[in-house]
Amino acid sequence: MNTIDAIGYAATSAGSPLTPLRFTRRTPGPSDVRIEILYCGVCHTDLHLVRDALGQAMYPMVPGHEIVGRVVEVGKDVTKLAVGDYAGIGCMVDSCRRCDACNHGLEQYCDEGPTFTYNSKARGSDQATLGGYSDQIVADQRFVVKVSAKLDLAAVAPLLCAGITTYSPLRHWNAGPGKTVGVIGLGGLGHVGVKLAKAMGARVVVLERSTNKAGDAKRLGADDVLLTTDPAAMAAHARAFDLLLDTIPVGHDVNPFLGLLKLDGTLVLIGAMTALPPVIGGNLMMARRSLVGTAIGGMAETQEMLDFCAEHGIVCDVELIRIQDIDATFRRLEQGDVKYRFVIDMASLRP
């Protein structure tokens, strides 16, 4: 197989600083698209995986799954995109494409598990996928979405993960006019969740532990802020929400949040993959409440999300960084010093 020379920034062991890495990408096959990467968002997952916090790291690891760039080459069967288009790649670059989930456009729930954009074994290969902290990437057109030139491309990049992760549950549980949606946690996910839920027509309340972000919440479009550390405010909001988007990235007590849900209300976990402290069964049973979880979204829905954002002028609030500053950026991310997403300007990678 012919290959293409690429360059990126990689971690070579757990906790190592990221350093330049020369590697190869496959030359585009008939249904492949090659993208020159312009911007790549820095997701908290990047930090977790680089540090091997989940025990699944494969090194060298080129992180990055919030990719926006320009199409520079397409295979002969590619119909979706043309050279010169702006395009995006999110968390997946492949899936089995045969199972029920894939056939329903829910590639993220592929029976065999999707192939992630980095730190994932490429299908039928022992080679790890390498992500967006690089100059270019090649993927099958099914896993590439079209990006409107109308939007600020740097600020679009995090939509490929944070955007679809919030959009998918908002749509699935019908956020819209007449619904009250709570966004728990105003971070990378939460800040775009607020914008999306508002654009869908819902009443949006941000739930935060302190008042520090109250001003931001309103600026982003929230109708109200609920201080979760204020018992009186929490009691006053009992049975007030149709949907709660829970972006907290670690295990936490969901019982106080369940009490905020109306009859048939739904709390969606989109951050916490790990163990939750004990859930009280009665908190679900007493109002037919649902505790659910979702992961990103399918490829068709990712395109729908980007089109929705273009229509409503929605992008993320980002701070541009140079690839050379990635380690310092990780440290700021660890300290929560980000409003609300770092994005690497990939021009910094090019000579």
Next chain:
Amino acid sequence: MNTIDAIGYAATSAGSPLTPLRFTRRTPGPSDVRIEILYCGVCHTDLHLVRDALGQAMYPMVPGHEIVGRVVEVGKDVTKLAVGDYAGIGCMVDSCRRCDACNHGLEQYCDEGPTFTYNSKARGSDQATLGGYSDQIVADQRFVVKVSAKLDLAAVAPLLCAGITTYSPLRHWNAGPGKTVGVIGLGGLGHVGVKLAKAMGARVVVLERSTNKAGDAKRLGADDVLLTTDPAAMAAHARAFDLLLDTIPVGHDVNPFLGLLKLDGTLVLIGAMTALPPVIGGNLMMARRSLVGTAIGGMAETQEMLDFCAEHGIVCDVELIRIQDIDATFRRLEQGDVKYRFVIDMASLRP
């Protein structure tokens, strides 16, 4: 207010034996129905409340919320039932009748909480409601359902709690042809859940810890039995179920069960009101699974359930007892020595 003399069996303190109690019922108002009780099921909740296991007991307590009897008197505005009809009363005898839940026929989720058939403050009163271990009962027609004379009335009684508790989630989550439903635990709830799910057209699998009840499961209509203590069998059923009806009455680890759910599958808690050991968020997120809970069902749905049972010839498997043997019966219930519900023949109460 005029009253009617009634007699029942009551607990007078936590753990006391049940002894005869003379008390009064209200004379029927315009929309009330008076029922001569023929049969009353013995629910595990009766045992819990009599022993004050939940710390909410009001004594003297006349338990019983699986009531079947004959209508002997109706108020002038009663249209639903006539003297001579067979009728049933389940877990509720009143609710606010104004809130959204009540207006949608979901009285069990009443914003103010429904008035339970016993051990509940009657609305606008300090008096505790007294239940079905008695010769007669008076309730508003809204909370009285009609019972078909086609069915064995003694075996109908537990449908008023165990039947509706399983019917409601099966209907709400569309158990039917093409769906695979798992019933976790084959007890009072589970055995009727199997019959109902099968009659709805679903493929039904009983999940049990031992093979002791495998024969019964098949006899009740289950297509298969899954031994939850067999890791290979559990692994073979990964992603196999659309719906799991979890009847386990105490807190328990649901993670192994979540892994059995398909994409978009639902685990419904109908037994465990207390704390569940930590739920792993990823088990929900990786297949958009739902952990939900429901409580009994609304009055319209309770009638629908009884009509469905009459149509399909479904009743509970019961063992008749005399009211004088109630304490020995509680002890057998504690030891799990019941297949699958005890029902008091109220003729034993009459001289």
